[in-house]
Amino acid sequence: MEPSISPWLRHPRPCLDLSAVARKPQHRLLPRDRRVARAARGGDGAAHEPLHVVICGAGVIGCSTAYYLRRLGETRKRPVKTLVVDRKGVGEAATGVAAGFLPREFHNGPDDQLHDRGFLEMRKLAAELELKTYKPLPGWLVRPDSSAGAPAGTAPWLDGEVSITQQIGEAAQVDPSELTSALFGASGAELRPGAVRGIEEVSDWGNHRLTGIRIDDDVVRCDVAVVAMGPWSVLAEDWFQGFRVPLLGTLGSMAFYDRPAGSVDSAIAISQPDDEGRDLMVTARADGKITCLGVQGGHKVLTGQDLRQINPEDVLPVQEDLEAGRHAFERLSSLARGEAPGSIGAGVRSVMTNRAPMIGRIPGYGGTAYVACGHNAYG
Ligand SMILES: Cc1cc2nc3c(=O)[nH]c(=O)nc-3n(C[C@H](O)[C@H](O)[C@H](O)COP(=O)(O)OP(=O)(O)OC[C@H]3O[C@@H](n4cnc5c(N)ncnc54)[C@H](O)[C@@H]3O)c2cc1C
CATH class of the missing domain: 3.50.50.60 (FAD/NAD(P)-binding domain)
Known part of the structure; x- marks a missing residue:
């Protein structure tokens, strides 16, 4: 621009x-x-x-x-x-790599009211700004499970060894860049x-x-x-x-898989953390053509001193997180099997020590x- x-x-x-x-x-x-x-x-x-x-x-x-x-x-x-x-x-920066997932129920105490107002305000904003990518988003909390087959009633791409632990309540999605x-x-x-x-x-x-x-x-x-x-x-x-x-920064590494437009249903699956404390989040993004996976290693925490040493343009994904994410994604979905991501990225979330913005x-x-x-x- x-x-x-x-x-x-x-x-x-x-x-x-x-x-x-x-x-x-x-x-x-x-x-x-x-x-x-x-x-x-x-x-x-x-x-x-x-x-x-x-x-x-x-x-x-x-x-x-x-x-x-x-x-x-x-x-x-x-x-x-x-x-x-x-x-x-x-x-x-973080905004550019975010999945744009807007779950109404994911808040943690200090920000309850603000979070709910934000969810409703976002709906109004989407109309005001005529956003094309804003839409409701179905989602599930899942866990890898070799005894399970593709769960019925979920997104077709959730076809691997996976069982559902919970359906996510009201949620929406928007392309953060738009x-x-x-x-x-x-x-x-x-x-x-x-x-x-x-x-x-x-x-x-x-x-x-x-x-x-x-x-x-x-x-x-x-x-x-x-x-x-x-x-x-x-x-x-x-x-x-x-x-x-x-505040502390938590580093998230992302891999973006290119998909032909419209070939993947918009939906989200969030997997239980692995042994290293990594969360896996698989999202068919709002633009309909990219599936991304986000891995947020609980141990990749940056202190204020760390943040003074690194500029926003120098934030890079952590290779071992990307690898762990790819393995987990391959278990959940046939989409990723044998495919290299089209691109990778990383971003730092800011988290206050009392968890309120x-x-x-x-x-x-x-x-x-x-x-x-x-x-x-x-x-
Ligand atoms: C991997 C990942 C996935 C996420 N997924 C979601 C999601 O699905 N849903 C959701 O709601 N949230 C998500 N988030 C969180 C969301 O991205 C952030 O809460 C939000 O983007 C924060 O916006 P911000 O403007 O505060 O920060 P940023 O987007 O980080 O913007 C800060 C800006 O400040 C600039 N800057 C920094 N220092 C200077 C300086 N000295 N001079 C000039 N400019 C400077 C940077 O270049 C940057 O552009 C995710 C975050 C990450 C990292």
Whole structure:
């Protein structure tokens, strides 16, 4: 995608968080700032001055933030100009390899309500964005079982040594690339390729205010920034004073088997973990032509220090996980027998240590900095 960069990004300009200033001024306001703050309270026409937001990360979380920001700007009659920065591209890290499986019932306590709202919101989004790949998805929890034949009432490709332990309840599927591109396209945001290296801020008696984002060797001024860098959101610990991002990354390796379009029913089978703790997930993807298998080794956990050493573009699949996955897949289905995958891939999920996603204001920055990460296995 060809990035377009607006002129305001090239010219540093005075920066002001209107909402924070309007509520609680912490600095002596210059005459122009007073006018803008008054406007933010509805005082005059300058209320239409746009809020400049930089979103760090163009995965599904960064792009959906951009989309909802645009809608928020419309309802509040305050335009929002959003720049999304990514070192890889739109939806090219975990989002790009995800199976797009959306099970309503797979949540784990802290995120119960959010998960359910997300499931219903996704249904609305699919209609709003006219997504072609969104559809209900039948699925089963299975286990390899040499005494069993092909289970009746499942997907035809589940024809190996397998028995069903449970049918998965309500679930849907979407192609994450279609979803993320549609969100980004409808957000009206601009894309800037590059690596975020840090922030610019002013501080006064322990009150901080973000004034810009450092992208490679450049500084982009903004009113508000959102950190949505998946597991690399841990870097925000080095940028924001006193801020902690207690997350771990879990590495998933994937093999994609090419199939002629329409030859494989969309469905999912999740197999019991093997002796090494690897989960096998076989999904006929929403595009109808690729069957992929995902192996998430429970022991392939990356700490914050590990994540500081590896860039998103350098994440590679683990060969032994791919091998284990291939053997397990061959037992479950004749689809994979004797066939090499068309391609392989890997991605890192971000998992908070308390297993609840981290979404909201970064403390101490007066509403100029936000974070959204830790969306775990079913984002
Ligand atoms: C193998 C696998 C299978 C999955 N399957 C499913 C599934 O079936 N269903 C489901 O709901 N979820 C699934 N997930 C989880 C889902 O992919 C994630 O929850 C979701 O994609 C997280 O999105 P994100 O935007 O937070 O992160 P990401 O997609 O990782 O995006 C973060 C972005 O930040 C960028 N970035 C990082 N550092 C910097 C920097 N310094 N400067 C600029 N940019 C930076 C990266 O390049 C990346 O594009 C799966 C994940 C994996 C790995």
